[in-house]
Each structure stands twice: as structure tokens, then as C-alpha cells.
Amino acid sequence: MTASTAMERTTLTSSTWRPDQAVVEVLVGEPVSLDRLMDAVRESQRLLSAESVGPATPELLAQSAQSVFRVLATAYPRLHENPARAYELGLQLGLQQSRRSESARSQPDPVTWEVAEQGSLVMTIKDAGFDGVAGQLLSLFSLIGEDPHEPDVSTASLRNLAAFLAEHPGLPPPSVGLDPNGYVDAEWTLPDDSLVVMVFLPDDRIRCVAIGSVDASGTRHRRDILEMLKPLPFGAA
Amino acid sequence: MILVEGEHLPRSDHASRYLSSSRLVDGLPRATAFTRAEGDTCPISVNWLEQLKEPDRESEIGRVREALAPKLTMTKRGRIVVLNVGDAIAAVEDTSSCVISFVHEPEEGDDSHAGIHGYPDEDKEQELLISTTLKRLIAADDVYLALPSP
Structure with missing residues (x-):
């Protein structure tokens, strides 16, 4: 059947x-x-x-x-x-x-x-x-x-994550979870032990924090977020 | 030393926090584990372990489980994680523009309840930075089952 x-x-x-x-x-x-x-x-x-x-x-x-x-x-x-x-x-x-x-x-x-x-x-x-x-x-x-x-998964946040990953298929795979709002978050631990964290907001922006060899934080539109991470090997992916 | 309600926890002491499964990755806290929902301005709830006057960490965690059980639906995939107060304060000072503090705020049936203060209510980036910093302090040895094995 x-x-x-x-x-x-x-x-x-x-x-x-x-x-x-x-x-x-x-x-x-x-x-x-x-x-x-x-x-x-x-x-x-x-x-x-x-x-x-x-x-x-x-x-x-x-x-x-x-x-x-x-x-x-x-x-x-x-x-x-x-x-x-x-x-x-x-x-x-x-x-x-x-x-x-x-x-x-x-x-x-x-x-x-x-x-x-x-x-x-x-x-x-x-x-x-x-x-x-x-x-x-x-x-x-x-x-x-x-x-x-x-919390329930925010579909708009999931949509933001899906669009981001589809636009950057060369990125290393992140670990994903949920923040208390139901927004999807993604984490990457880089080879130099830096940690990159992104929270996918429901309005196509991403809240991002990097701690380690380079410290950075900011909230930007999806298309601009990797610019912020350029000093890290992650940003070159 | 005897502390009264509202006093700051000593830097040498420890605080625990229950994390549900979606706030964990490979048994360790996710970077958003110590963040709050939008609009939530309450301190992050923790338990002050030394206040329980138990002989060892396992006994302290056991008491925390008892205190949290009526307030939370803890699941077998959830975990209770432990932070050193002084390390947490110092690390956050180092990485963010914020100064956090651990304040004893006993509740009915939960005498060891405390809160992490100092989160900026309007700056979610700083909040994420604090949470990420705290997450990096917690190793596998600092993580306990929320529901003990039968």
C-alpha cells in the first residue's frame, strides 16, 4: 500500500x-x-x-x-x-x-x-x-x-535556521536545541575550542555570541551574521 | 558563618540548577541554558548547596531533588548542574560588561533557593554571553541526574 x-x-x-x-x-x-x-x-x-x-x-x-x-x-x-x-x-x-x-x-x-x-x-x-x-x-x-x-518550537525560528543552513551548506554541522522562548539555537565548538552560539530569531535575524580565540557578540540579519565571525576559521567555511 | 535571606553566597560555595533535556547537549548545558524567556526579568533560579549542611555533594543534590520535585516536572533526561559561585562571578566579569551575584532567596519548602542577579533586562546579547560563559564552566563532573537511577 x-x-x-x-x-x-x-x-x-x-x-x-x-x-x-x-x-x-x-x-x-x-x-x-x-x-x-x-x-x-x-x-x-x-x-x-x-x-x-x-x-x-x-x-x-x-x-x-x-x-x-x-x-x-x-x-x-x-x-x-x-x-x-x-x-x-x-x-x-x-x-x-x-x-x-x-x-x-x-x-x-x-x-x-x-x-x-x-x-x-x-x-x-x-x-x-x-x-x-x-x-x-x-x-x-x-x-x-x-x-x-x-516551550513549543517556534516555526519562524526553525524557518530561519533552515534558510541559514541552506545558504551555507559548507558549514560544519552544529548541535541544535531550544532556548526558553522556543527559538532554535545552534552551537559550534571549533578546533581551537572557541564556541560559536546562534539563536535564530523569528524575524530572520540571528543573535550570535562567540567566545574563545575571538570574542564577538551581536544581532544581525541572517545574511550578515558570518561577516561578524570572519576572524574565526568558522567564518571562512 | 550564618547568612540571612538576601545575603550574597560566599565565593567558595556552589549553586545548582535544574536543566530540562532541551537545554542540554551530550549531557552538558547548552549555551542558552542560563537564559530567560523574553519579558522574564526574574533572577535565574538556583539552589545554594552548602546551605543544606549535607556531608557530600550527592547528599546535597538529593536534597535539591526533594525541594524541586513539588515545583518542577523533572524528567529522566534532565540534569542538575553545579557551578562554583566565585568562578562564575569572575568568568562573567571577564567576558561581559555585567557583574552577576548569587543571592539567597529561600522559598517555602525550598530553603536553599537562591537567584543569580545582574542580568541586563534589555540586552539579550549580554544575557546570551553570560549564559555561554557559565556553560563553559561546567564539566561532566559537575552534572548529576535529575532523577536518580532506580
Whole structure:
């Protein structure tokens, strides 16, 4: 069965968001037991808190889709190996969401589509040659699902990171994480033990600090940030 | 020496901070581990370890876990990291234009609670610089499991 065929079989109940087992199997790339799948759904509902699971409001469906995505990414680690599958799953969640009514089809829920866009951005990062960074980001999405106090990933910040890496495919791969705002941050430890840190702001600017052989700090547009780091071997990459 | 609330921690003493998994890289703090969310002007929360009067570091960390448990959802991937107060103050003076201080601010059920003061509220670059500086002081030996192994 292809993913697109599977998507045609998507079902959506009126009271809860329920992913189709066959669809998830195709996207996860391994057999999925119904029990395990429903555990993931229940876990997502637990995250949403029991009292909020009632009538299938657009907001609830969107939240459910997002949390099921995260729980599944934790339950099925192979999703981490293949950002394309994760992206498809994100799209699938968006598709399910968009099928709940004709009006929703023309006005996709922003929260759900944000999940799909995040998957797309991870693919962009992978396509730019930063496979490890893409894997770290998917792990990060899972970690956020585990801890209700973690901030949500800022899609605009992720977009900024993806654009930066795509514009500089020769850079060494950074380690990526999240700051308390949900903005993506990236760190590079250079051969001379200098540390370069960038926080990707949601407005195409980057806040940057370098400590070590050359100290520098500043906030600049993405296209100008490497100029600031020119004295370091990093800037020449 | 007995300190009262609001007094500065001695430079020879140590402070710990809980970090969730997204603020760690390879088990060590990320550079943004000691930054605050936009609009947050509160001091960075830490615990003053010597105030706990325990015989060793493991016991101190155990007490910190107990104090934090009602306030935070600590996860098995989270870590508690330890800083020397004097080293932190000196390093930040060295790399930034700021002067930080560690101030005892006990809370209900958390007597050893303290805050790192001196962060500039309007200068996020300096805040990132401070945080990056503090991160570089913490080695693997200064990192403890947030939830002890069973």
C-alpha cells in the first residue's frame, strides 16, 4: 500500500481524533499494533488533559494531531531516521484535520499545518546536507512531547535556521536545541575550542555570541551574521 | 558563618540548577541554558548547596531533588548542574560588561533557593554571553541526574 492510498482510508470520528492504523504503518515503516497506537492516542489525550477531550472542536483536533505526532515520534524511533516519513506523517495529520469539514478544507487549522511545516523545514535541512541536525530536531520534537514545561518550537525560528543552513551548506554541522522562548539555537565548538552560539530569531535575524580565540557578540540579519565571525576559521567555511 | 535571606553566597560555595533535556547537549548545558524567556526579568533560579549542611555533594543534590520535585516536572533526561559561585562571578566579569551575584532567596519548602542577579533586562546579547560563559564552566563532573537511577 502506498502512502497516498492509505491516506484515502483516513477516518475521523466525531468525538476524538483517531489515526488510521494502516496509514501510520505506512508512514512509520514498521508494523504498528493497534494497542500501541491507541496507547499513543491516550497518551496524547492525557497530555491535553482529560477534561479537554470532549466535542471535537477544531482547536482540540489540532492539539490532538500535534500531540499524537509527538507521541508517535517517541514510540517509533524509525521516524527519527527518516525525516521524509516524519514530514509525511505531519502532512497526514494535517490532511486528517482538513477532512473534518468542507470549511476546514478551505481553512486548514494553523496549528496542525504548523506541524506539517516543521516537518518540511526538517526536510529542507536534511536536503542541505545536515542529516545530523535534522535528526536532532526530530529528537527535540519528541522531547518536547515528554515534558509539558518545554516551550513549543517556534516555526519562524526553525524557518530561519533552515534558510541559514541552506545558504551555507559548507558549514560544519552544529548541535541544535531550544532556548526558553522556543527559538532554535545552534552551537559550534571549533578546533581551537572557541564556541560559536546562534539563536535564530523569528524575524530572520540571528543573535550570535562567540567566545574563545575571538570574542564577538551581536544581532544581525541572517545574511550578515558570518561577516561578524570572519576572524574565526568558522567564518571562512 | 550564618547568612540571612538576601545575603550574597560566599565565593567558595556552589549553586545548582535544574536543566530540562532541551537545554542540554551530550549531557552538558547548552549555551542558552542560563537564559530567560523574553519579558522574564526574574533572577535565574538556583539552589545554594552548602546551605543544606549535607556531608557530600550527592547528599546535597538529593536534597535539591526533594525541594524541586513539588515545583518542577523533572524528567529522566534532565540534569542538575553545579557551578562554583566565585568562578562564575569572575568568568562573567571577564567576558561581559555585567557583574552577576548569587543571592539567597529561600522559598517555602525550598530553603536553599537562591537567584543569580545582574542580568541586563534589555540586552539579550549580554544575557546570551553570560549564559555561554557559565556553560563553559561546567564539566561532566559537575552534572548529576535529575532523577536518580532506580
